[in-house]
Each structure stands twice: as C-alpha cells, then as structure tokens.
Amino acid sequence: MADYVLQLKNINKYFGNNHVIKNVSMNFKKGDFVTFLGPSGCGKTTILRMIAGFYEPDDGEILLNDRNIERVPPYDRNAAMVFQEYALFPHMNVYENVSYGLQVKHLAKAEIDKKVKKALELMQLQGMEKRYPNQMSGGQQQRVAVARALVMDPEILLLDEPLSNLDAKLRESVRVELRDIQRQMGLSTIYVTHDQSEALSMSDCIVVLKDGVVHQVGTPQEIYFEPKTAFVADFIGTTNLLKVNGTGGHQVKYQDVTIRTDKDVRPGETYSVSIRPECIGLSETPVQGKVNVKATIFNKMFLGEKVRYFVHDGAGKEWIVDVFDPGKKLMHGEVYVNFPDEKAWLIKE
Amino acid sequence: MIEKDNGHEHTGIGAEMKVLLREPPLLISIAAVFLLFAIFIIYPFVKILLVPSASDWVRALTGREYLLVFGHTLFSSLIATTTAIIFGFIFAYGINYTHMPCKRFFQVVALLPTMAPSVVSGLAFIMLFGRRGFVTWNLMHLHVDLYGPFGLWAAQTIAFFPLAYITISGVLKSISPNLELAAQNLGARGWYLFRTVTLRLATPGIASAFLLVAINSLADFGNPQLVGGNYHVLATEAYAQVTGAWDMPMGATLSVFLVVPTLIVFFVQRYYLEKNSYVTVTGKPVSGLIRVTAGPMATRLLWLFCMFISLIILMIIGVVILFAFTVAFGADYTFTLQYFKEGVIQSKVMLHSWVASMSTAAITTVLGIALAFLTIRKRFPGRTVMDFLAMLPVSLPGTFIGLALILAFNDGPLELTGTLGIIILGMSLRQLPVGYRQAVAGLKQIEGSLEQASTNLGANSFTTFRRIVLPMLKNSLSVSFVYAFMRSMNTLSTVIFLVSPEWNLASINIMSLANQGFLPTASATAVGIMLVIYVTFGIVKLILRDKINIFDL
Numbered sequence: 001m002a003d004y005v006l007q008l009k010n011i012n013k014y015f016g017n018n019h020v021i022k023n024v025s026m027n028f029k030k031g032d033f034v035t036f037l038g039p040s041g042c043g044k045t046t047i048l049r050m051i052a053g054f055y056e057p058d059d060g061e062i063l064l065n066d067r068n069i070e071r072v073p074p075y076d077r078n079a080a081m082v083f084q085e086y087a088l089f090p091h092m093n094v095y096e097n098v099s100y101g102l103q104v105k106h107l108a109k110a111e112i113d114k115k116v117k118k119a120l121e122l123m124q125l126q127g128m129e130k131r132y133p134n135q136m137s138g139g140q141q142q143r144v145a146v147a148r149a150l151v152m153d154p155e156i157l158l159l160d161e162p163l164s165n166l167d168a169k170l171r172e173s174v175r176v177e178l179r180d181i182q183r184q185m186g187l188s189t190i191y192v193t194h195d196q197s198e199a200l201s202m203s204d205c206i207v208v209l210k211d212g213v214v215h216q217v218g219t220p221q222e223i224y225f226e227p228k229t230a231f232v233a234d235f236i237g238t239t240n241l242l243k244v245n246g247t248g249g250h251q252v253k254y255q256d257v258t259i260r261t262d263k264d265v266r267p268g269e270t271y272s273v274s275i276r277p278e279c280i281g282l283s284e285t286p287v288q289g290k291v292n293v294k295a296t297i298f299n300k301m302f303l304g305e306k307v308r309y310f311v312h313d314g315a316g317k318e319w320i321v322d323v324f325d326p327g328k329k330l331m332h333g334e335v336y337v338n339f340p341d342e343k344a345w346l347i348k349e
Numbered sequence: 350m351i352e353k354d355n356g357h358e359h360t361g362i363g364a365e366m367k368v369l370l371r372e373p374p375l376l377i378s379i380a381a382v383f384l385l386f387a388i389f390i391i392y393p394f395v396k397i398l399l400v401p402s403a404s405d406w407v408r409a410l411t412g413r414e415y416l417l418v419f420g421h422t423l424f425s426s427l428i429a430t431t432t433a434i435i436f437g438f439i440f441a442y443g444i445n446y447t448h449m450p451c452k453r454f455f456q457v458v459a460l461l462p463t464m465a466p467s468v469v470s471g472l473a474f475i476m477l478f479g480r481r482g483f484v485t486w487n488l489m490h491l492h493v494d495l496y497g498p499f500g501l502w503a504a505q506t507i508a509f510f511p512l513a514y515i516t517i518s519g520v521l522k523s524i525s526p527n528l529e530l531a532a533q534n535l536g537a538r539g540w541y542l543f544r545t546v547t548l549r550l551a552t553p554g555i556a557s558a559f560l561l562v563a564i565n566s567l568a569d570f571g572n573p574q575l576v577g578g579n580y581h582v583l584a585t586e587a588y589a590q591v592t593g594a595w596d597m598p599m600g601a602t603l604s605v606f607l608v609v610p611t612l613i614v615f616f617v618q619r620y621y622l623e624k625n626s627y628v629t630v631t632g633k634p635v636s637g638l639i640r641v642t643a644g645p646m647a648t649r650l651l652w653l654f655c656m657f658i659s660l661i662i663l664m665i666i667g668v669v670i671l672f673a674f675t676v677a678f679g680a681d682y683t684f685t686l687q688y689f690k691e692g693v694i695q696s697k698v699m700l701h702s703w704v705a706s707m708s709t710a711a712i713t714t715v716l717g718i719a720l721a722f723l724t725i726r727k728r729f730p731g732r733t734v735m736d737f738l739a740m741l742p743v744s745l746p747g748t749f750i751g752l753a754l755i756l757a758f759n760d761g762p763l764e765l766t767g768t769l770g771i772i773i774l775g776m777s778l779r780q781l782p783v784g785y786r787q788a789v790a791g792l793k794q795i796e797g798s799l800e801q802a803s804t805n806l807g808a809n810s811f812t813t814f815r816r817i818v819l820p821m822l823k824n825s826l827s828v829s830f831v832y833a834f835m836r837s838m839n840t841l842s843t844v845i846f847l848v849s850p851e852w853n854l855a856s857i858n859i860m861s862l863a864n865q866g867f868l869p870t871a872s873a874t875a876v877g878i879m880l881v882i883y884v885t886f887g888i889v890k891l892i893l894r895d896k897i898n899i900f901d902l
Binding site for chain 1: 536546
C-alpha cells in the first residue's frame with residue numbers, strides 16, 4: 001500500500017455540461033517520474049490542478065500518501081507546483097520568491113537561509129538572490145520557479161509544461177538536468193506535457209490521455225512499441241496504421257497479404273496494425289521470410305541519418321518508410337515494402 | 350503612451366525627416382496637428398500665465414485667505430480621495446474575489462453615479478441632510494448645518510467612488526490568478542496571501558488610481574459650490590474672483606495655483622508609476638482560471654459593505670427622482686410632471702448639452718484615433734511632444750481650461766466667447782486624452798504585421814486604415830465615443846466659465862437652480878441628463894450593433 005505516493009480513484013470532473021475527466025483511476029509509485037501526455041484539451045492540466053487542489057473533482061478520491069485529500073485545502077497539500085508561465089512573484093526578488101513558502105511556515109531565519117541556499121545551488125542560481133524576475137531570462141526564471149517548488153520538500157512535485165516557454169536548445173539541456181535532480185532527490189514527480197519527445201526521454205511512466213480518458217499507462221517503451229489504441233500509436237511518434245481483417249488462428253489479412261501475430265484474433269473482425277517506419281525495409285524484389293507489400297515511391301526526403309520515403313500501395317494507402325544509413329543512392333519507382341511479422345503490432349479496440 | 354523604437358530601420362531626426370519628406374500627406378497632417386495644438390492648447394495656457402501681473406502673484410502668495418483656500422483644497426481632496434479609494438478598493442475586491450450573491454446588482458449600481466453629473470451627490474446631500482433635508486429635518490427634526498468640510502467630504506467620497514472602483518477593478522482584474530494560485534500552492538492563505546501577494550501587486554495600480562481621483566477632486570467645482578458653504582476651495586474661489594469681484598487676474602492666478610498639484614500628480618503617475626507597474630510583467634493572460642476567493646467570513650463582510658454602498662447610491666438617485674416627480678417632497682407627495690417639463694422637455698439647455706456633447710464625442714474620437722495613428726505607427730521628430738500635449742489636458746482642472754479659453758479667445762481673429770464653439774472646444778480639450786488613450790490602447794493590440802500584410806497585398810495606407818485598422822478598433826472607438834459623450838454631458842467645471850445666457854447647459858443649470866433653492870427642477874434636470882445619456886447609449890448600441898456594455902467593468 002505505502003508504495004504508492006498518489007492514487008486517483010474514479011475521478012470525474014465536469015465544467016458545466018462538459019465532462020472533461022472521465023473515470024480516471026491510477027496509482028503512482030514513490031520516486032517515479034510520471035508524465036501526463038496528450039493533445040491540448042485532453043484534461044492533463046485539469047488532473048494536475050485537482051491534485052494541487054485548485055479544482056475539486058466532482059466524483060472520486062485522491063489519496064496522497066494514503067491520506068484522502070478531498071477536504072485538504074490547496075495551501076495545506078504538500079504538492080508544490082511549477083507553473084507553465086512560472087508565476088514568479090514580480091514584486092519579490094529571487095531570494096524572496098524561493099523563501100516565500102518557508103516564510104509562510106514561519107521557519108527560523110537560519111533554517112530558511114540554509115534551505116534557500118541549497119535550492120539555489122542545486123539550480124545553479126548562486127549570486128542571483130537579489131535579482132527580480134523581470135531582470136532574468138526565461139531560462140533563469142524557470143530555474144527560480146523550480147527552486148521555489150523544490151525548497152518546499154514536497155511529497156509530490158507537479159510540473160505543468162515547464163519547458164514550453166523555453167527555446168528548443170535550452171529545453172533539451174533543462175530536460176536532462178531536471179531528470180537528474182529528480183533522480184538524486186528521489187522525488188515523486190508528475191510532469192504534464194504535449195511534447196512526446198519530452199515524455200519519452202524523461203519518464204519512468206507515461207499516461208496518455210485524450211478527451212478526459214486514459215488511453216494507456218506504461219513505460220516509454222511500452223507506449224512506443226505496444227500502443228493499446230490507434231490514438232496512442234498515431235500520437236506517439238510516426239506510424240503506419242493498417243486496417244486488417246482477422247482470419248483466425250493468429251493471422252490477419254491486409255488486402256491479400258497475410259500477417260502473423262501472437263495474439264488471438266477472431267475471424268471476420270476488423271483490427272488495426274501499427275508498424276513503425278524504421279521497422280520497414282524497401283526492396284526491389286520480395287524478401288523471403290518477411291511480409292511484402294507491393295508499392296510505388298511518390299516522394300522522398302533526405303534527412304541526413306535517414307531517408308524518409310512516401311509510398312502508395314495497391315489499395316492507395318500511403319506508407320511512411322525510414323531507411324537508415326542510406327548512402328548516396330536513392331530508390332525510386334516500384335518497390336516492395338517489407339517487414340518481419342513480429343514488427344506488426346496488433347491493436348484490439 | 351509611446352513605445353520604444355522597436356528596431357525601426359531609420360533612427361535619428363535626420364533620417365526621420367527624410368522619411369517625412371517622402372510622404373507629403375503625412376507631413377501635412379503632422380503640421381496641421383501641431384498648428385491645432387499651438388492655437389488651442391499652447392496659446393491659451395501661455396496666455397493665462399501672462400494675465401496676472403507680478404503683484405497679483407505676490408498678493409496670492411502672501412494673502413492669508415488665499416493660502417487658507419489652498420490648504421482647504423489640498424486637505425478636502427486628500428481626505429475625499431482617501432475614502433473614495435478605500436471604498437472603491439473594498440468594493441472592487443468584493444466584486445472580483447468572491448462569488449457573493451447580488452454581484453450583478455452591485456456592479457450596476459456602483460456605476461449609476463457616473464451617468465449623472467458629480468454635483469448630483471452634492472444635490473442629494475442637500476436634499477437629504479441639508480438645513481431642510483429630508484432626513485435631518487423631516488425625519489429627525491434636527492437643526493443641523495452640515496455645509497462645510499464634512500458635507501463636502503461626504504459628497505465627494507460618493508461622487509468619486511465610481512471612478513475609484515472602476516480603476517481599481519481594472520487593476521485587480523489584471524493580476525494573474527496564477528500568482529495567487531502559486532502562493533496558495535506554497536502554503537499561503539487568507540489575510541497572509543492577501544497582504545503579501547494581492548495587495549502588493551495591486552499597490553502601483555492603486556496609487557495610480559489614487560492620483561487619478563485626486564486630480565478630479567482637486568479640480569471639483571460643483572460639490573464645493575453646493576455644499577462647501579464657507580469652506581472655499583481654489584476652483585470656487587477662482588470662480589468667485591472672476592464672476593463676483595471681477596478680478597480676472599486673481600482668478601487666473603488661483604487657477605494656475607490649482608494646476609501645480611494636479612501637474613505634480615500627473616508627472617508622478619506618468620513617469621514614475623507607469624514604469625513601476627507589475628501588471629505586464631508576467632506575460633500572457635491566463636484564461637479559464639478561477640481566482641482564489643475570499644473566505645466565507647470575509648465574503649459576508651464584503652457583501653455587507655457592497656450592500657451598504659449600493660444602498661447609499663440608490664438613496665441618492667432615489668431622492669433625486671422623488672424630488673423631481675413630487676410637488677414638494679417632504680411636505681406634499683403628489684406626483685407631478687411639472688418640474689420635468691420645466692427642466693427637461695421645455696428646456697433648451699438639455700438640447701444644447703446634447704448637441705455640444707455629441708459634437709465633442711465625435712471630435713475627440715476622430716482626433717484621438719488620428720493622433721494615436723501618428724504617434725504609434727509613424728516616426729517623426731516631435732512625436733513625444735505630440736503625445737505629451739494630447740495627454741496634458743487630463744491633468745488640467747476644468748476651471749483652468751475654461752478660464753484659459755475665455756482669456757485667449759475673448760477678442761482678436763478667433764473671438765469665440767459666448768458661442769457654442771467655445772463650449773465644444775473646452776469639452777473637446779478635456780476629453781481628448783480619453784479618446785487618444787483608448788485609440789492608443791486599441792492600436793497597440795493590433796499587430797503592425799497585420800497592416801504590413803495588407804500593404805503587401807496591394808492596399809495603400811488609406812485603404813489599410815479603412816479596411817483593417819478601423820474595423821478592429823470599432824469597439825474601443827465606440828467606448829471612447831460613449832464615454833466622451835457621457836463626461837461632456839456631466840461636466841461642470843470645464844464649462845462654468847464658457848456658458849453664456851444664450852448658450853447655457855443642463856449641468857450648469859442643475860447647480861444654479863440648486864443654488865437658488867429650486868431643488869425639484871434641479872433634480873428633474875439631473876434625471877433628464879441620466880435619461881438622455883441612457884437613451885443615447887441605446888441608440889449608439891443599436892447603430893453599431895456591438896456588445897459594449899458600460900456595466901461590464
């Protein structure tokens with residue numbers, strides 16, 4: 001039981017007539033870095049704000065370290081949050097911002113000093129104590145916002161798209177740094193983002209949401225290679241989704257091509273199959289032991305480490321195929337798209 | 350008002366001049382604006398400074414009675430401003446930070462006084478608490494005399510409460526709810542959160558509102574005239590010097606005195622507070638977030654307070670309506686339309702007020718957008734001067750503007766004294782900053798790239814302005830039109846020196862009728878002004894078919 005820092009039980013939330021969170025239940029392990037991933041409007045920020053106490057669920061329970069926090073007001077939940085726009089107090093300098101929460105608790109001056117100093121060191125903000133937010137860059141402001149949350153020693157750290165206001169290069173380095181600090185401190189963290197590469201690179205566990213419904217919970221590898229729904233397959237990375245018919249006995253048919261799967265399929269039923277572009281090869285003749293589909297190349301993009309081909313098969317379906325280490329010579333015209341059976345991931349919906 | 354030069358390719362006066370010479374229409378319009386400003390702003394204000402002789406200055410600076418008047422002015426406006434700001438803040442906090450019942454009602458009632466001349470609160474004060482006041486005489490049988498500083502304080506507090514409330518409400522709205530949520534997230538709540546975050550963030554805005562209200566109460570003419578009794582302030586004293594003692598130079602001197610504190614206030618606001626505002630620091634506004642609301646106990650107290658203020662305002666409006674439509678309120682309660690006929694229907698002054706105010710609204714709206722277009726979108730030498738002159742009248746007391754205009758246009762080629770023209774001129778000067786500021790705010794919201802896109806697609810400057818800029822500014826323009834109209838209908842101090850027997854105005858009539866004891870007719874006139882303003886709003890709304898709502902503040 002005590003392994004879970006946070007448990008959501010059948011959470012529902014309505015905004016007026018809008019059912020924005022639909023029966024969400026999940027458990028968060030201590031020390032995990034969990035990411036809520038989904039397109040805008042999927043409800044990920046709403047759940048985060050319910051954990052922080054800014055919204056109340058209309059239905060369901062939230063347990064923080066086994067304690068039901070329904071009646072705990074936001075100022076008594078130890079769930080420090082980093083806001084998307086940082087929400088630094090513009091009338092306070094860095095020191096005052098970071099120490100604000102400690103001063104609310106009436107800690108001794110010496111203790112506050114010590115904790116703030118440590119947090120500022122951790123975020124490499126030494127010497128900036130007297131600066132005001134409007135005298136700092138976006139990246140520095142973001143560090144202050146994180147320091148302000150860390151200094152509270154929260155039971156759970158909530159991050160609401162904290163990197164979305166940074167430029168691409170900075171984003172990547174802060175990603176690594178944030179994850180390092182989180183690991184060092186063993187801090188249970190919930191991270192909200194719509195950026196799949198952030199989610200894949202940082203998380204222990206990803207929760208994919210759409211329209212208030214949890215589509216899948218899993219490790220980044222599970223989410224990427226074993227999507228449970230067509231939405232997940234399509235939203236994470238790039239994929240080729242094929243509509244196939246079950247023929248029974250672990251086999252499905254795409255047009256007249258048979259694909260073997262290790263899952264049970266019912267004859268006559270329609271399924272989706274997801275095949276990642278990097279799992280597919282192109283050849284001039286069919287390849288033995290693989291699934292082969294005849295197709296025509298109609299466009300290609302040279303991207304350095306790979307060439308991305310766009311091909312049509314006989315049914316008019318468009319495929320994306322990535323060929324790595326391509327060399328100088330590019331393919332064109334009629335080809336065979338080929339992939340091993342085990343790379344075709346069957347989705348039952 | 351002016352943005353920093355955002356990477357414009359040409360810099361320096363020489364380069365700016367070159368651009369101007371390439372565009373003759375622009376050069377001509379800039380020259381025309383400066384000519385207008387020179388004649389109608391700079392000339393009168395220089396003239397009024399030159400009228401008093403050295404001995405007048407000495408007399409005013411050494412005479413005990415004048416120093417006393419100066420002290421009165423500062424003291425009375427300081428206390429009235431303080432209470433108006435406190436009331437306005439509490440009211441605005443209640444509206445913006447609670448989910449209390451009757452909120453809509455409070456919002457509407459709080460703005461009712463802005464539709465009537467500010468002197469109406471003085472008028473109502475007389476009718477309720479004066480020597481024969483309904484409360485003091487009829488109900489309590491008291492022989493009291495509340496004329497003087499106390500009456501003035503009460504009347505001005507109520508008169509300027511709406512302005513304080515509107516301004517502070519805007520300040521509170523602009524505080525990002527995220528900051529308060531963040532404070533809550535860090536453990537702060539209730540009074541502590543209010544004190545360390547909300548109040549601190551609002552302070553520059555409140556200071557700014559304080560100065561705005563201070564300028565208005567320093568320059569107030571109607572209330573001191575009606576309920577000040579022997580407690581003279583600079584505006585009434587200057588009027589008495591000019592119309593009573595025929596001492597024009599002393600009137601001018603005292604008017605200039607009044608300008609000193611208002612100008613100080615203006616400069617503090619413009620060059621200090623605007624730069625120290627936190628409001629824009631946090632970037633993009635966050636929508637769909639609920640604010641941290643006050644606790645249940647605080648909400649109850651705030652509700653009581655808002656109800657109290659609302660009832661006072663309703664009492665004021667109510668007593669004015671009752672006086673207007675009964676034979677002799679307090680003695681004979683028979684319904685009558687006689688006063689309304691006298692004061693509104695058969696009265697030429699109402700029509701004069703309407704014509705002058707409509708013209709003013711049209712002039713200031715058009716001029717405001719033209720000026721804003723020049724100062725925001727164009728680069729030319731003297732841009733900051735133009736911006737400064739367009740904003741300057743906001744800080745000048747109405748009596749000063751009025752006196753300056755009659756001194757300047759009493760004779761010579763531009764003799765305007767005694768005409769409708771000088772009334773419209775005075776009102777327009779007074780309202781220009783409002784129209785200008787609205788247009789500047791509107792233009793700043795439209796990205797320059799939209800206009801560039803239009804130009805890129807082949808439209809010239811004029812077409813771009815008509816097809817792109819104007820439609821996008823429609824809302825802020827109708828707001829400034831309606832606002833200028835309303836303020837002009839209600840202004841008293843600006844036009845007190847400008848009216849003549851031939852061209853008199855409704856707002857002036859309220860005061861002179863009240864001074865002569867014709868309270869019912871004065872009340873009927875006030876009701877008439879409110880009706881005219883309301884009906885005009887309705888018409889403007891129908892014509893423009895937009896969603897402006899004066900109560901949505």
